[in-house]
Amino acid sequence: MAAEPLSNGAAHQSVPGRYILPVHKRPSSSVKGKVAPPVLPIVDLGGDDDVRIAEEIFRAGREFGFFQVVNHGVPEEVMGAMMRAAEDFFGLPADEKMVYYSTDGKKLPRFHTSTRNGDGEEFLYWRDCLKIGCHPPEWPHKLGAALEPYTAAVTAVARRVLRLAAVGLGLEEEHFEGSLSGGGMMNVNHYPPCPDPSLTLGTGPHCDPGLVTVLMENVGGGLQMLLHGDGDAGGSGMWVDVEAAPGALVLNFGHQMEVISNGRLRSGEHRVVTGARAARTSLASFVWPELECAVATAQELVLAPGEVPLYRPYSYGEFLGVYVAEAGHRDAVMAHFKH
Numbered sequence: 214m215a216a217e218p219l220s221n222g223a224a225h226q227s228v229p230g231r232y233i234l235p236v237h238k239r240p241s242s243s244v245k246g247k248v249a250p251p252v253l254p255i256v257d258l259g260g261d262d263d264v265r266i267a268e269e270i271f272r273a274g275r276e277f278g279f280f281q282v283v284n285h286g287v288p289e290e291v292m293g294a295m296m297r298a299a300e301d302f303f304g305l306p307a308d309e310k311m312v313y314y315s316t317d318g319k320k321l322p323r324f325h326t327s328t329r330n331g332d333g334e335e336f337l338y339w340r341d342c343l344k345i346g347c348h349p350p351e352w353p354h355k356l357g358a359a360l361e362p363y364t365a366a367v368t369a370v371a372r373r374v375l376r377l378a379a380v381g382l383g384l385e386e387e388h389f390e391g392s393l394s395g396g397g398m399m400n401v402n403h404y405p406p407c408p409d410p411s412l413t414l415g416t417g418p419h420c421d422p423g424l425v426t427v428l429m430e431n432v433g434g435g436l437q438m439l440l441h442g443d444g445d446a447g448g449s450g451m452w453v454d455v456e457a458a459p460g461a462l463v464l465n466f467g468h469q470m471e472v473i474s475n476g477r478l479r480s481g482e483h484r485v486v487t488g489a490r491a492a493r494t495s496l497a498s499f500v501w502p503e504l505e506c507a508v509a510t511a512q513e514l515v516l517a518p519g520e521v522p523l524y525r526p527y528s529y530g531e532f533l534g535v536y537v538a539e540a541g542h543r544d545a546v547m548a549h550f551k552h
């Protein structure tokens with residue numbers, strides 16, 4: 214049954230039944246212990262010491278799949294205008310937002326709650342979202358003016374990081390250019406205050422499907438990443454808060470980076486916990502391959518003695534189909550592509 218988005222009505226006094234997660238899916242069910250949250254690695258994109266920057270990105274990508282960037286070159290006014298436009302959207306009267314409402318997972322732009330507006334969903338995540346394609350004619354007119362400069366600036370950051378990631382991996386600097394990074398879209402996420410955050414999640418555990426994601430948020434707190442325990446931070450299987458400095462952008466690698474790098478760079482698994490007080494808005498800009506693009510582990514890497522590709526080649530369209538069908542569950546998705 215289709216669900217009404219959270220931001221369409223008055224503030225919620227209690228958690229509607231469909232948003233209450235089964236006990237084993239609630240945020241506390243996966244806390245096995247406590248580690249001091251590691252500081253999210255800070256990569257300074259300023260300056261031209263690309264070797265240093267590439268090394269920093271490689272280290273953060275290997276351990277967490279997550280890092281924050283400063284001196285990224287996206288003007289403060291451009292970030293501010295984009296965030297205000299996003300916040301304003303969710304404050305619009307319901308009928309203006311519902312113009313974009315759809316349960317058709319392929320439609321863009323698309324306004325939805327949870328992941329699919331309740332269509333085929335056993336339970337709902339405490340999130341409204343506006344999904345936007347990467348091409349201007351499809352942009353919702355209310356956000357259009359802010360989207361153009363923001364998307365251009367953030368795409369430039371992603372492209373620079375992809376060039377540096379290629380250098381860190383020992384690939385040609387241009388490895389990710391062209392159709393490998395020719396696609397993408399944006400999630401404009403909105404998490405209203407939740408009357409009982411222990412019963413809900415804003416987004417469930419997932420890795421992003423593409424190469425790299427650039428995230429901007431208005432309120433710190435909510436995003437968590439899963440630790441793997443094989444780096445200095447320890448804490449295998451633990452969720453820790455992703456906290457970024459004011460003005461920084463948070464970046465994470467997605468599944469395609471893990472496949473192409475044969476696991477050297479991790480796709481950072483993450484989720485969003487809800488908060489009782491402030492509404493949180495975040496913008497996740499995804500850079501990914503064009504649908505017909507063939508994706509495969511980079512041959513230059515697999516030449517290491519005895520090393521074989523972990524995943525079989527596929528088209529990105531095939532990958533996205535599996536990702537949607539498996540609702541983004543990391544292991545279930547990757548099982549389709551493992552050798």
Ligand SMILES: O=C(O)CCC(=O)C(=O)O
Pocket residue numbers: 400402416421428430435436483485495497
């Ligand atoms: O809201 C966030 O911090 C993360 C959102 C997210 O994971 C996504 O849109 O894929």
Ligand SMILES: [Fe+2]
Pocket residue numbers: 419420421483497
């Ligand atoms: Fe995500």
